[in-house]
Amino acid sequence: MKRLLIFLLCLLPVLAYANEARDMADDPVLEKRMIGLAQNLRCLVCQNESLASSHSGLAEDLRREVREQMTKGMTDQEIIDYLVSRYGDFVLFDPPVKRYTLVLWYGPFALLIIGLIGLVVQLRKRKKDIVEVQLSAEDAHRAADLLNSTKD
Amino acid sequence: MMRFIWPFIVFVGLAGFLYVGLGLNPHEVPSPLINKAAPAFNLTQLHDPSKQFTNEEMKGKVWLLNFWASWCAACQGEHPVLLALSRKNIVPIYGVDYKDNPMDGEGWLARNGGDPYTLIVTDPSGRLGIDYGVYGVPETYVIDKQGMIRYKQIGPVTNQNLRETILPLVAELQAK
Numbered sequence: 058m059k060r061l062l063i064f065l066l067c068l069l070p071v072l073a074y075a076n077e078a079r080d081m082a083d084d085p086v087l088e089k090r091m092i093g094l095a096q097n098l099r100c101l102v103c104q105n106e107s108l109a110s111s112h113s114g115l116a117e118d119l120r121r122e123v124r125e126q127m128t129k130g131m132t133d134q135e136i137i138d139y140l141v142s143r144y145g146d147f148v149l150f151d152p153p154v155k156r157y158t159l160v161l162w163y164g165p166f167a168l169l170i171i172g173l174i175g176l177v178v179q180l181r182k183r184k185k186d187i188v189e190v191q192l193s194a195e196d197a198h199r200a201a202d203l204l205n206s207t208k209d
Numbered sequence: 210m211m212r213f214i215w216p217f218i219v220f221v222g223l224a225g226f227l228y229v230g231l232g233l234n235p236h237e238v239p240s241p242l243i244n245k246a247a248p249a250f251n252l253t254q255l256h257d258p259s260k261q262f263t264n265e266e267m268k269g270k271v272w273l274l275n276f277w278a279s280w281c282a283a284c285q286g287e288h289p290v291l292l293a294l295s296r297k298n299i300v301p302i303y304g305v306d307y308k309d310n311p312m313d314g315e316g317w318l319a320r321n322g323g324d325p326y327t328l329i330v331t332d333p334s335g336r337l338g339i340d341y342g343v344y345g346v347p348e349t350y351v352i353d354k355q356g357m358i359r360y361k362q363i364g365p366v367t368n369q370n371l372r373e374t375i376l377p378l379v380a381e382l383q384a385k
Contacts, residue, residue, distance in 0.1 A: 101238060101344035114308060115344055118335045143342040145241040 091124050094133050098140065099148050107150065240342050240361045247274070247352045248340040252330035255306050255314055262303075262330050264356065271382045273302045273375075274350040275326070275366070276338060278309045279317035281346040287365035288321045294371065295325035300379045304329035307338050307346050351375060353382045 092109045098119075100111035108116050108123075119140070126136050140148050152158050192200075242248075251263040264274075275291065277284040295302055304326035306314040311331050318324045332338055341350065342361075351360040360378055362370060 104235060114335070115338075118308075118339060122336075122339055142241060143339060144344065145238060145342075147238045 087124065087127055090133075091120060091127060094123060094136065095120060097150050098137075099150055101144060101148065108148075236345070237363050238344070240358075240363075242342055242358045243361060245358060247350065247356050247358050248337075250330070250337050250340070252305075252332060252337060255304075255311055255329035255331050258311065258331075262328055264352075267303075267352065268356055269354050271300060271354060271379055272327075272352055273300055273379075274305065274341075274352060275302055276305045276307045276332075276341070276343050276346045276348045278307045278346050279313040280309065281307075283365050284347045285321060287347050287367070288325070290366050290368055290371065291325040292322055294366075295327075299376065300383075301327040303327055305337060306331045307343065308333065308335040349375075351378055351382070354385065 095109035096107050098108040100106045100108050100113060100116045100119075102113040102115050103111055106116075108119055123136055123140075126139065131139075137149070146152050146155075146158075152161065154162050247264060249264060251261050254260045254262050277287070291302055294300075302325055306329055309331070310333070314329070314331070330337075335343075341348075345363070347365050349362040349366050350358050351362075353359050359382060360375065362375065366375065
């Protein structure tokens with residue numbers, strides 16, 4: 058009796074199938090497109106995660122929303138515009154070039170140019186500071202002597 | 210001496226930026242809906258599921274729209290502030306029971322000292338939340354007589370932000 062019970066208990070895990078992730082769309086092509094889009098969108102709850110990888114409730118809702126809009130035939134750009142109109146540019150991992158993102162986009166290049174100008178100015182200044190010492194005739198003679206003496 | 214001036218200025222500038230950055234809250238994402246029309250809705254009421262409520266009915270009034278949920282911990286801290294505000298009858302507070310089971314919502318109100326809301330609608334799917342750009346409850350919107358969103362409080366309403374921001378704005382909008 059006990060053995061039978063143990064045997065039956067051993068069979069129990071067979072029932073424990075892993076389930077599909079709950080919020081998968083039926084259409085794998087659409088799901089792939091949704092994930093592709095969501096990878097470039099930020100989850101607002103856990104801000105360094107993308108909408109595609111986040112497990113937060115809001116991210117699940119937004120994925121569902123994106124999926125539904127795709128089934129309705131909206132283009133990726135329309136869906137992005139929809140989300141930006143509600144959550145702002147912050148949802149985009151790739152922020153657009155705007156007046157207040159100019160520093161973000163071009164600041165590094167500006168710094169590079171400032172650095173290069175600084176470098177050129179410094180090098181020129183140094184060139185001026187280092188005065189080339191003229192060798193007097195006497196010194197040249199001594200140097201020649203020394204060089205000749207080492208030869209022997 | 211002069212050769213240290215420029216590095217020093219750069220250091221002070223950088224330190225200034227970093228100091229300001231320390232005080233910023235990255236979880237406060239400015240809403241693009243400010244000064245835009247509040248998204249329209251027509252949803253089931255929490256206390257009387259046979260009835261609907263639409264924000265069209267609020268034209269001509271200044272009101273607050275507060276997203277809360279029974280599962281939201283910060284809402285518990287906010288609740289006494291809303292209860293006190295509702296007793297003063299300054300501005301009507303409308304509630305959205307966000308991504309919640311209506312039964313849980315009712316139970317939570319009963320456990321937490323009562324219902325400060327003029328009316329509550331339910332948003333079990335969270336769709337209204339998406340329309341309003343909600344990304345964490347509690348969030349509260351100040352909506353003016355023309356149905357425009359004028360302010361969004363991210364995180365709980367406190368006595369301080371009521372006194373400093375929300376109530377002066379409400380008074381200004383009501384006077385218009």
